[in-house]
Amino acid sequence: MATIKENAPMTAEEKKVIFSSSLGTVFEWYDFYLYGSLAAIIAKQFFSGLDEGSAFIFALLAFAAGFIVRPFGALVFGRLGDMIGRKYTFLVTMLIMGASTFIVGVLPNYASIGVAAPVILICLRLLQGLALGGEYGGAATYVAEHAPANRRGEYTSWIQTTATLGLFLSLLVILGTRTAVGEEAFADWGWRVPFILSILLLGVSMWIRLQMNESPAFKKMKEEGKTSKAPLKESFGQWKNGKIVLLALFGLVAGQGVVWYTGQFYALFFLTQQLKMDGATANLMIAAALVLGTPFFVVFGKLSDKIGRKTVIMAGLALAVVTTIPVFKMMTKAVNPALAAAQASSKVTVTADPAECSFQFNPTGTKKFTSSCDIAKQKLAQASVSYDGIDAPAGTPAVIKVGETVVSTAVTPEDIVAGKAAAEKKVADLTAASPADAKAIAAAGVAVKAFDVPAKAKDAVVSARLGAALKAAGYPAKADPAKINKPLLVALLFWLMILVTMVYGPIAAMLVELFPTRIRYTSMSLPYHIGNGWFGGLLPTISFALVAQYGNMFQGLYYPIGIALMTLIIGMLFIRETKDVDIYASD
């Protein structure tokens, strides 16, 4: 069944297979970035009229759409793919994803149809999450089952490059629409255009996929009547396969997920939220690193065909374990040297009753951490301040000490009145300034409004006190653009991208090669989505909780490092090299 091709160029048919499979993942990523860039507008259009209780339920459902439904979709569509075939399952996932995206673009908002609008939107996102669960496994399986035996790494690695294409496509459509219609119209109705335009991508993808043939491996198996009757039971209910699923998760994908999230998403969060770099420049630097790094998916995919998938992936994990902290420390000095200097020179402490301090893990974003200790630690973590914790007697409100300046977290009603007056004065001063800074005025206006919400007022008072103390201690409010070493920053981000490409480039081929054809789609889809969705997707929230807990902005990196190290050890000990495996041997 498997063919061997040494350095022969891809045939037109093989290119078409890769192209048609990758289009689905372009779609996936296009959506992923649309929902990121347009999150504030979508929330305003669909959720702003909800009361607190309904908003809580919708927040949980939005969490479920991203984290729970996808692995479930992996099971649903994986099972279908192993029973009725890759091609038709593939068509269904694409159709559901594309139609859901398009319908979001034409869905009436809350102002038009009330609570039905967010209900339908969440249903569409759940549906989309379900389809997404079946997309990657299908693409990887389909391409690998068409690829020559000695070039599966190279062929499947093309699928990974689609993440960058999806990102750039979303950027071009969003920015193009915004420029064409103007900011106000974009916020009003123009945001719908990127969703509606996805119908073109869907049309092309469906047309191409309809012309494709079923995977030869599946076709042969079906003709011989050897397809699985119960792929879920075979994959997870039989220890010989279930064991490999667990090893694939803990010995491969978990580490790949965290290295990927660290390099692409946590790095952006770190630049903007911890190093206080402006969002536009940070996005540009990340995009530059992505452009430079993307071809390496194929380079490492191809290399894995020569020296082995395990070698490349484990080397990427090992390098990530060793270099992540030094790279992020270098990034701090390259972007915000004043922050690095302030962290080194000023001593900050939080004296608090330990019983009041929580581990601030908040994956759904619905928990409120309102004790004085939690607020103090939250504020310091957000301000990128390193601090030491000191235990206080029970019942004592938390006190922050910046050098010799004491910042109390106890807030009286008079403090709130005074705080609001100061915030209003700031708005007036900014408005009177010439030239007026519209962004600063808007931000100051939002700060004034916070004093009208009791839950936020206390927070705002502590923020104002802490801001003044940190400023006096030399902590910069923003990274100074003139002092950013951009070439060094791009080089560091590029290195993180190289690590991503090392662990991600060969992963599809390796997962495919671990499982027999009859249960391949099901078996590889679930660990992929749990590894990337849960281990990777929860990285920002776990890392923030670690930063707040331990008082050091680099502490959050120990989560990805720990997971990568665990994966490295399990992978080295228990995962076998698969590049020379005959994927049809057990059929």
Next chain:
Amino acid sequence: MWKVVVGFIIFAGLAMFALMNGGEVDMGGEKHGADAVHAPAEPAKKP
């Protein structure tokens, strides 16, 4: 292969150009939980 490389360079170049020309977007990817449903507060009116 060279066509893919050229196509990628043009495509990436266009996206970078758009970003450089004041493209304010969020490349952090889709939001989940409360982040996905929380509408930002309106700024206060000028006093």
